[in-house]
Amino acid sequence: MERSKEKQAAYDKIAALVEHFASQIDVFKKNQNEPETRNQFINPLFDALGWDIDNTKRRAIDSDRDVVHEDRLKIEGKSKAPDYSFRVGGKRKFFLEAKKPSIKIETDIIPSYQLRRYGWNDPDLQISILTDFEEFALYDCTMQPSATDAAIVGRLKYITYDQYLEKFDWLWDTFSKEQVIKGSLDQFTKSVKKGTQSVDSAFLQSLDEWRNYLATSIALRNKHLNEDELNYLVQMNINRIVFIRNCEDRGVEPYGKLKGCLVNSKDEGGYFQNMYQVFEDADRKYNSGLFDFTKDTLSKSVIIDNEIIKNIVDELYFPKSPYEFSVIGVEILGTAYERFLGKAIRLTPDHQAIVEEKPEVRKAGGVFYTPQYIVEYIVKQTVGKLVDGKTPDEIAKIKICDPSCGSGSFLLGAYQFLLTYHTDWYIKHYKKSRNLKDSPLTPDGRLTTHVKKQILLNNIFGVDIDTQAVEVTKLSLLMKCMEGETVASMQTTMTFERVLPTLENNIKSGNSLIDFDFYEGQLDFGEDRKINPFNWRNGFPQVFKQGGFDAVIGNPPYRLMQPKEVDLAVLNFFKSRYTFSEFKIDLFHLFFQKAVIILKPNGLLGYIAPSSLLNNVYVENLRLWLLNNCKIHTIAVSHEKVFADADVHTAVYIFEKNSDSVKTDDLYINITFELEKHNLHTEIKYNTVKQKRFREVDGKVWNILMNENNATIINKARHKSSTLKQIAHINRGLITGDKDSFFSNIKINEKYVPILAGGDVFRYYVNEPSKYVLFERPKTSGGSWDAEMHFSKHKILIRQIGTNPTASIIENPIAITGNIFSIRTASIEDEKYILGVINSKLIEYFWKINFSDFKSSFPQVTIFSLGLIPIKNIDVADKKQSTERNEIVKNVELLLKMNADFKTEPDPKKKEQMQGMIAFAEQRINEIVFELYGLSKEEIQIIESQ
Numbered sequence: 001m002e003r004s005k006e007k008q009a010a011y012d013k014i015a016a017l018v019e020h021f022a023s024q025i026d027v028f029k030k031n032q033n034e035p036e037t038r039n040q041f042i043n044p045l046f047d048a049l050g051w052d053i054d055n056t057k058r059r060a061i062d063s064d065r066d067v068v069h070e071d072r073l074k075i076e077g078k079s080k081a082p083d084y085s086f087r088v089g090g091k092r093k094f095f096l097e098a099k100k101p102s103i104k105i106e107t108d109i110i111p112s113y114q115l116r117r118y119g120w121n122d123p124d125l126q127i128s129i130l131t132d133f134e135e136f137a138l139y140d141c142t143m144q145p146s147a148t149d150a151a152i153v154g155r156l157k158y159i160t161y162d163q164y165l166e167k168f169d170w171l172w173d174t175f176s177k178e179q180v181i182k183g184s185l186d187q188f189t190k191s192v193k194k195g196t197q198s199v200d201s202a203f204l205q206s207l208d209e210w211r212n213y214l215a216t217s218i219a220l221r222n223k224h225l226n227e228d229e230l231n232y233l234v235q236m237n238i239n240r241i242v243f244i245r246n247c248e249d250r251g252v253e254p255y256g257k258l259k260g261c262l263v264n265s266k267d268e269g270g271y272f273q274n275m276y277q278v279f280e281d282a283d284r285k286y287n288s289g290l291f292d293f294t295k296d297t298l299s300k301s302v303i304i305d306n307e308i309i310k311n312i313v314d315e316l317y318f319p320k321s322p323y324e325f326s327v328i329g330v331e332i333l334g335t336a337y338e339r340f341l342g343k344a345i346r347l348t349p350d351h352q353a354i355v356e357e358k359p360e361v362r363k364a365g366g367v368f369y370t371p372q373y374i375v376e377y378i379v380k381q382t383v384g385k386l387v388d389g390k391t392p393d394e395i396a397k398i399k400i401c402d403p404s405c406g407s408g409s410f411l412l413g414a415y416q417f418l419l420t421y422h423t424d425w426y427i428k429h430y431k432k433s434r435n436l437k438d439s440p441l442t443p444d445g446r447l448t449t450h451v452k453k454q455i456l457l458n459n460i461f462g463v464d465i466d467t468q469a470v471e472v473t474k475l476s477l478l479m480k481c482m483e484g485e486t487v488a489s490m491q492t493t494m495t496f497e498r499v500l501p502t503l504e505n506n507i508k509s510g511n512s513l514i515d516f517d518f519y520e521g522q523l524d525f526g527e528d529r530k531i532n533p534f535n536w537r538n539g540f541p542q543v544f545k546q547g548g549f550d551a552v553i554g555n556p557p558y559r560l561m562q563p564k565e566v567d568l569a570v571l572n573f574f575k576s577r578y579t580f581s582e583f584k585i586d587l588f589h590l591f592f593q594k595a596v597i598i599l600k601p602n603g604l605l606g607y608i609a610p611s612s613l614l615n616n617v618y619v620e621n622l623r624l625w626l627l628n629n630c631k632i633h634t635i636a637v638s639h640e641k642v643f644a645d646a647d648v649h650t651a652v653y654i655f656e657k658n659s660d661s662v663k664t665d666d667l668y669i670n671i672t673f674e675l676e677k678h679n680l681h682t683e684i685k686y687n688t689v690k691q692k693r694f695r696e697v698d699g700k701v702w703n704i705l706m707n708e709n710n711a712t713i714i715n716k717a718r719h720k721s722s723t724l725k726q727i728a729h730i731n732r733g734l735i736t737g738d739k740d741s742f743f744s745n746i747k748i749n750e751k752y753v754p755i756l757a758g759g760d761v762f763r764y765y766v767n768e769p770s771k772y773v774l775f776e777r778p779k780t781s782g783g784s785w786d787a788e789m790h791f792s793k794h795k796i797l798i799r800q801i802g803t804n805p806t807a808s809i810i811e812n813p814i815a816i817t818g819n820i821f822s823i824r825t826a827s828i829e830d831e832k833y834i835l836g837v838i839n840s841k842l843i844e845y846f847w848k849i850n851f852s853d854f855k856s857s858f859p860q861v862t863i864f865s866l867g868l869i870p871i872k873n874i875d876v877a878d879k880k881q882s883t884e885r886n887e888i889v890k891n892v893e894l895l896l897k898m899n900a901d902f903k904t905e906p907d908p909k910k911k912e913q914m915q916g917m918i919a920f921a922e923q924r925i926n927e928i929v930f931e932l933y934g935l936s937k938e939e940i941q942i943i944e945s946q
């Protein structure tokens with residue numbers, strides 16, 4: 001196969017390199033050092049593959065460069081970051097670690113461990129390269145590395161320089177920039193067996209172990225501490241240790257500073273006292289609330305066993321530690337911390353520490369961290385729109401808040417976006433100042449610490465009810481502020497000011513949903529202190545002087561406020577203050593209302609929340625309130641679950657606070673789906689629809705498949721029609737709870753009656769019942785036990801599971817289970833007319849447009865949705881309409897008979913003929929329904945083409 005011009009040029013360059021290396025291989029292996037190898041061979045090799053290895057285009061910031069040379073960070077003469085990271089669109093694609101030719105890459109375990117350690121610490125990377133040009137080894141970086149692993153562990157491919165030309169097509173097709181952009185690495189790694197433990201999971205395990213160590217020791221040695229104090233001490237000191245260790249690997253603190261605490265101590269607890277001195281030094285250096293010992297008066301005198309401190313410190317350094325904090329992104333640490341916060345320390349009566357899951361986490365089924373691609377999408381749709389085209393001075397006035405910030409993932413995403421935007425803006429617009437103090441950029445094109453601090457203080461705000469979460473958010477933001485710092489930049493900053501800001505006025509602990517009027521008339525708060533009320537105006541006075549926040553972003557908690565699981569006073573408070581939530585109140589309903597309240601006019605809201613907001617019966621009033629107070633910019637829904645381990649489907653909602661419904665109703669909503677995990681800023685635009693269409697439909701359902709073309713069809717279906725719930729009784733079948741005690745294969749006695757399950761109901765056909773049920777309502781029951789419904793002489797049956805209603809009819813009294821809905825009227829002819837309409841193509845289309853939510857698993861029919869099906873009212877005085885109704889009934893009767901006969905017919909030829917008759921009768925019903933509802937030929941074509 002003939003090579004392209006670029007590919008042939010690369011082949012020729014690599015051939016020359018191979019020839020040069022072979023000509024003096026003994027000299028190179030004996031005398032050449034690593035920098036010489038890189039300059040003479042490795043750099044030209046990847047330059048030939050199309051990478052701008054030497055930044056010849058003079059891109060000022062790392063996110064714009066093809067290749068970032070990470071080896072500038074050296075601690076005690078040793079590199080603390082990989083030599084190269086190859087990037088596309090600012091995202092790392094693979095690391096490359098270079099060695100001199102005398103290193104035996106094939107067998108030496110230290111280089112392979114070093115490379116795999118770097119790669120494993122960045123979960124976005126799956127492979128990385130180790131080479132001295134003579135040897136080229138490709139490694140799987142998804143497997144957790146161990147210092148004792150042989151060099152072959154995790155190795156995917158190994159070739160030598162004399163095979164480069166033979167393997168050239170593989171080199172080019174896998175690692176050339178041209179092919180990497182096209183997804184070659186993703187394709188290559190599809191066959192790679194993924195490692196069992198990611199870096200965030202491993203770090204969570206370490207955090208859990210350190211918490212257990214500290215909690216056990218502190219509880220044993222410090223009997224005067226209460227539960228809250230113990231939790232605070234453990235959390236704060238883990239945060240401080242992680243922060244200092246992170247600074248060491250990034251070259252901001254001397255490497256091994258924490259190890260230096262493990263000396264000169266005869267007293268039990270002396271190691272921690274040494275560490276406390278390190279923390280005090282950090283307070284003077286960083287001026288951060290993380291080391292505020294006027295606030296933390298407990299740490300100075302607490303006793304922690306030396307062995308415990310030694311274990312934690314040892315596990316943070318080579319060879320025990322697999323972590324490279326110079327590589328791990330703050331976001332990855334946040335992933336671990338989010339799950340870490342799902343547990344708390346409880347003290348037993350004899351003052352022993354027990355770590356257990358928090359009650360609210362147990363009820364929610366766990367902690368679910370928002371994927372980074374969702375964070376970036378929401379930030380782009382909110383913060384991105386707010387800052388677009390603005391100057392830094394204008395952006396300084398923008399206030400961004402997450403009212404349930406957790407470990408701070410959304411605030412980190414917003415902060416990173418602002419840092420990148422400011423860097424780009426200053427590079428394009430800033431004229432260098434002679435005054436070093438006033439320069440917003442360092443000589444290598446990065447933001448100065450002063451500018452990063454100001455952005456953080458000006459723009460980023462958050463609240464969380466969990467005090468531990470608040471401290472983790474502060475830690476994450478401070479570590480993000482430190483990214484890219486060096487000893488030199490720190491010294492420059494400290495010439496003028498302290499390095500880090502205190503975030504006490506930006507990130508606060510409190511219940512975002514409960515104000516202090518909860519305590520109105522009370523003097524003794526008692527145990528209610530844990531409710532932790534929060535007043536937004538007092539908490540952020542400068543923000544509300546400006547009218548509120550410019551953006552509210554986040555992933556609010558999803559949890560039903562069941563009377564048995566929440567304090568009754570709290571539930572009553574929610575009902576009285578958040579009046580647009582009703583019956584089954586979920587926390588996320590309240591957070592939507594709170595977000596709109598704290599936004600300034602035209603402020604932007606970006607939440608990921610359950611897709612039940614779109615069409616759940618109990619959220620109708622909230623949907624109407626949101627339509628009246630917001631312009632809906634975007635609703636983005638995914639086919640798959642965003643949270644794989646959570647039983648919830650979600651959507652991303654982007655709103656703008658705007659109560660002028662006259663203006664917003666004619667504006668368009670963007671409906672999108674399938675946010676891309678690997679191409680983070682790509683979405684597939686599905687359609688647009690005017691906001692007023694959501695207001696027009698029954699139940700104020702947000703029809704994500706509706707557009708301006710099919711809206712006329714939906715409106716015609718509703719015109720001169722009654723909703724099903726207006727003309728019929730709709731019930732759900734019985735639910736026994738303990739199934740084994742109530743169901744039987746035989747009729748045990750007269751109290752046992754035949755019963756149908758959902759799997760017995762088909763289109764125009766119902767199986768004969770094969771089970772019996774004890775028809776005595778138990779205490780664990782649910783659904784309807786109305787005997788009149790179960791033993792009625794006729795009723796329509798619709799099974800619960802399905803993408804749209806599957807309906808038939810029975811004409812004898814049989815009980816039904818809870819996964820069947822019944823529809824009853826006074827007349828069986830009316831029911832047959834309704835059955836024909838429900839099974840028609842028009843209602844199938846109506847259902848799809850109104851109630852589809854893109855769920856790929858377990859789609860369900862609901863009573864609420866059934867109740868909104870439009871049934872055309874028949875004018876009995878209109879002979880044409882009466883005739884059409886009667887013809888629908890006649891064809892339904894034919895279909896019921898033919899489908900029953902089809903099941904028992906043994907003759908294949910007759911079955912074929914019956915299928916033709918069934919199809920003809922169904923088509924005739926469709927034609928009559930189209931006629932009754934007044935659809936045009938063009939509208940019928942739209943439905944038929946689906």
